[in-house]
Amino acid sequence: MNPSQDSLRRRSFIKKSLAGAAAWGALSLPGRAAAARRTEPDGGKTSAFPTRVLGRTGLRLPIVSMGVMNADNENLVRAALDAGLIHLDTAHGYQRGRNEEMIGRVLKGRPRDSFVIATKAVGEPRDRQTGLFSPETKAEPFLQKVDLSLQRLGLDYVDILYLHNVLYRDSVLFEPLLKALETVKKSGKARFVGVSTHTNMPEVIDTARESGLYDVVLTSYNFREQNLDALEAAIARAAEAGVGIVAMKTQAGVYWDKEKTEPINMKAALRWALRNSHIATAIPGMTTFDQLQLNLEVLKDPVLSPRDWQDLHLERKTGGLYCQQCRTCLPQCPAGLPLPSIMRSYMYAYGYGNLGAAHDLLSSLDLPASPCGDCGSCRVTCAQGFEVKARVTDIARLSRTPREFLG
Numbered sequence: 121m122n123p124s125q126d127s128l129r130r131r132s133f134i135k136k137s138l139a140g141a142a143a144w145g146a147l148s149l150p151g152r153a154a155a156a157r158r159t160e161p162d163g164g165k166t167s168a169f170p171t172r173v174l175g176r177t178g179l180r181l182p183i184v185s186m187g188v189m190n191a192d193n194e195n196l197v198r199a200a201l202d203a204g205l206i207h208l209d210t211a212h213g214y215q216r217g218r219n220e221e222m223i224g225r226v227l228k229g230r231p232r233d234s235f236v237i238a239t240k241a242v243g244e245p246r247d248r249q250t251g252l253f254s255p256e257t258k259a260e261p262f263l264q265k266v267d268l269s270l271q272r273l274g275l276d277y278v279d280i281l282y283l284h285n286v287l288y289r290d291s292v293l294f295e296p297l298l299k300a301l302e303t304v305k306k307s308g309k310a311r312f313v314g315v316s317t318h319t320n321m322p323e324v325i326d327t328a329r330e331s332g333l334y335d336v337v338l339t340s341y342n343f344r345e346q347n348l349d350a351l352e353a354a355i356a357r358a359a360e361a362g363v364g365i366v367a368m369k370t371q372a373g374v375y376w377d378k379e380k381t382e383p384i385n386m387k388a389a390l391r392w393a394l395r396n397s398h399i400a401t402a403i404p405g406m407t408t409f410d411q412l413q414l415n416l417e418v419l420k421d422p423v424l425s426p427r428d429w430q431d432l433h434l435e436r437k438t439g440g441l442y443c444q445q446c447r448t449c450l451p452q453c454p455a456g457l458p459l460p461s462i463m464r465s466y467m468y469a470y471g472y473g474n475l476g477a478a479h480d481l482l483s484s485l486d487l488p489a490s491p492c493g494d495c496g497s498c499r500v501t502c503a504q505g506f507e508v509k510a511r512v513t514d515i516a517r518l519s520r521t522p523r524e525f526l527g
Contacts, residue, residue: 169204169419174400175364177312177335179236179279181207183394184419186412187368187403188223189214190474197226200412201235204419209338209366209403211240211284212269215476220272228274237273238338238366240284240316241265243297248458248485249450251287251319259300266304280336281310287319292327292334301333312336318369319445319460322347322354325365329358340369341399343392343432344442346503352396359398367393367402373441378470384440386411388428390418405472438505441471449508452500455492458485459500459508466515475518475526482519491516 169182185207186200192215197208210219220239227235243262246253266281281304286292292315301313314336317324321339328334337358345351359365370393376382386404393402406412443463453459461481468478491512492498498509 170422172397172400173364174336174366175359176362177280177364179312179364181236181401182419183399183401183422184390184415185209185236185366185401185403187405188219190405190407190472190477191219192222193407194222194226196406196409196412197223199409200406201226201230203412203416205412205415206234207236207238207401207403209238209368211282212265213240213242213284213480216480217268217272220269224272224274232275236279237275238280238282238314238336239269239273239278240282240338241269242284243291243294246291248461249456251285251291253291253294253297257294257296259296259303262297262300263303266309270309277309277311279310280312280314281305282314282316282336282338284316285319286315286317286324289323289327292324293331298331298333312364314338314364314366316368319447322350325351325354325358325363329354329361329363334363336364336366338366338368338403340445341367341393341396341402342370342372342442343389343434344372344440344444346437346444346446352398355396355398364400365398367396367399369442370402370404373467373471375471376440378441378466380470385428385431386414387418388424388431390415391422391424391428392432394418394422395424407473440504441467443467443506444504446503448503449500453508454499455488455494457487457491457512459512461485462487462491462512462515463506465518466511469515469518475521476523478515479518479521479523479526482515483523487516487519489520 171180171182173180182205184205186205186209188197188208188210191197208223210223212220241262243253243257245256270276270278283297283301304310305313312335314334315324315328316338318340325337325339328337341351355365371386371389372384374384376384390402390404393399404415406415443460445460447460449459462485465478465481468474468481492509495509500508502508
């Protein structure tokens with residue numbers, strides 16, 4: 121799409137979708153010092169959309185926000201902000217930094233109190249199998265990532281900084297990175313700090329709550345989660361203690377099959393997540409105006425209908441593209457492959473259509489040229505019934521493609 125076509129598309133979208141958002145106006149967010157003292161949101165502002173308060177942060181957000189991970193269209197992000205999706209979620213590593221740079225260009229000239237920005241940084245190094253930080257993991261490289269993120273975004277501070285992709289209690293409480301987060305918060309470079317997790321979520325959420333440091337948890341949460349009772353109980357405990365809960369991976373892989381002949385009902389999946397009142401907001405990824413329009417429609421009508429329940433096929437326990445990251449496969453693999461991460465890259469490629477993100481994740485894993493080459497029949501039994509060897513062999517081909525070909 122050329123720039124003129126994109127501009128026309130954006131104007132058409134805004135004209136169509138903003139009729140219901142005229143009352144949004146500029147969201148009045150408290151300053152950093154005031155926010156630290158507030159437990160209630162600002163009053164006196166009206167919104168065309170349902171909103172919830174993000175725990176003790178006092179931030180009042182629309183129940184749907186924008187996950188920007190896969191987006192590369194500045195006009196799409198502008199349209200989301202103009203429509204009232206004032207919370208944007210990104211990360212230091214998304215699109216090798218280009219995602220934060222793109223958001224920075226979009227934000228330029230906008231009042232700082234009209235948007236809420238979250239970014240994430242990973243503590244490194246860490247063991248690729250256990251996800252635990254090594255003794256060599258220090259605070260300084262993490263702090264340097266935060267400074268670079270702020271530079272890319274063109275901001276003096278972000279509203280939320282997450283310690284990204286944490287798997288276990290020991291990592292949540294890893295002292296060098298806890299001190300780094302405290303330093304960032306005290307310096308004013310982040311108003312609030314949090315942790316993100318899509319593995320072993322109940323343990324991570326409970327630990328974040330118990331720590332007293334983390335203001336927010338960003339967690340995987342969707343209708344396909346197998347350990348749902350424990351996850352929802354942990355979410356409830358955290359929310360009741362004042363920890364803000366943000367949901368990701370709400371669309372559960374987008375498709376039931378890699379051929380994309382069976383799409384998951386996106387509205388139903390998002391409504392399912394939002395039915396939980398402890399979820400302050402969800403951050404479904406958006407890459408097209410059609411996806412943005414769909415999510416705005418959910419905002420205007422978030423109630424899960426009987427037809428939605430039917431479309432989610434809750435009785436279907438196997439298949440799909442969404443890996444539960446349960447890690448029960450790890451001890452079964454004689455090659456010691458980081459199978460959950462490989463499965464996640466498979467979902468990025470076939471579910472999200474994001475070959476770049478899939479390639480970047482695969483490259484970070486330092487896989488052998490033929491990951492399953494030494495095995496005849498695969499000994500791994502996946503809890504979801506995935507054909508592990510077939511998927512690993514399939515997606516591993518992508519790592520041999522030059523990154524510059526993938527955008």
